[in-house]
Amino acid sequence: DTGVSQNPRHKITKRGQNVTFRCDPISEHNRLYWYRQTLGQGPEFLTYFQNEAQLEKSRLLSDRFSAERPKGSFSTLEIQRTEQGDSAMYLCASSLRSELYTDTQYFGPGTRLTVL
Amino acid sequence: AQKITQTQPGMFVQEKEAVTLDCTYDTSDQSYGLFWYKQPSSGEMIFLIYQGSYDEQNATEGRYSLNFQKARKSANLVISASQLGDSAMYFCAVGDTGRRALTFGSGTRLQVQP
Numbered sequence: 001d002t003g004v005s006q007n008p009r010h011k012i013t014k015r016g017q018n019v020t021f022r023c024d025p026i027s028e029h030n031r032l033y034w035y036r037q038t039l040g041q042g043p044e045f046l047t048y049f050q051n052e053a054q055l056e057k058s059r060l061l062s063d064r065f066s067a068e069r070p071k072g073s074f075s076t077l078e079i080q081r082t083e084q085g086d087s088a089m090y091l092c093a094s095s096l097r098s099e100l101y102t103d104t105q106y107f108g109p110g111t112r113l114t115v116l
Numbered sequence: 117a118q119k120i121t122q123t124q125p126g127m128f129v130q131e132k133e134a135v136t137l138d139c140t141y142d143t144s145d146q147s148y149g150l151f152w153y154k155q156p157s158s159g160e161m162i163f164l165i166y167q168g169s170y171d172e173q174n175a176t177e178g179r180y181s182l183n184f185q186k187a188r189k190s191a192n193l194v195i196s197a198s199q200l201g202d203s204a205m206y207f208c209a210v211g212d213t214g215r216r217a218l219t220f221g222s223g224t225r226l227q228v229q230p
Binding site: 031033040041042043044045048050055056058089091093102103104105106107108109110112 | 120148149151153158159160161162163166168207209211212213216217218219220221222223
């Protein structure tokens with residue numbers, strides 16, 4: 001049973017460039033989440049999909065950020081015109097809708113973005 | 117709005133001893149879940165334990181147990197018989213039934229000493 005995978009693991013880019021990250025969730029999971037984590041802080045929620053529908057976006061997700069999950073399986077997160085403040089770890093998580101109050105989210109290894 | 121407070125930026129514990137990591141939460145929701153995750157230096161967030169707000173018994177998972185005190189809004193993590201591999205950042209998080217996002221605290225760095 002494979003876990004959540006993310007690619008690339010590391011990305012270094014120059015300010016103003018566009019970057020795209022990919023997340024492959026656990027195969028039977030229908031919910032997928034993106035978080036951002038800066039140094040010394042806990043993860044902050046960015047957006048959430050149930051199947052292919054994007055159901056919630058944080059105010060942190062500026063117009064330069066876009067996320068898709070076209071077939072309800074993998075997801076991509078694109079950042080346009082990157083800024084130095086975008087440097088962070090981008091974490092993807094997935095969960096299976098359950099009868100519990102809140103699904104347990106399982107995280108991938110993250111993509112560390114450095115904007116020069 | 118939800119909030120998690122972890123007041124211990126860093127903790128030290130001797131190998132084989134027990135340690136308690138503190139977590140207090142604030143939520144206006146009646147139905148919610150509390151989570152603890154471990155983040156080693158590699159960066160991956162590893163799920164440890166879950167407690168539902170209506171669960172009457174404290175959750176346990178192997179060496180991990182959650183000391184849930186609903187009236188005090190606290191959800192402390194207890195690690196028994198600490199191991200060197202337990203050295204990591206530990207994050208407490210809360211989620212409710214209406215909003216799928218988790219709200220995390222700022223974490224506690226645990227260092228296990230031989």
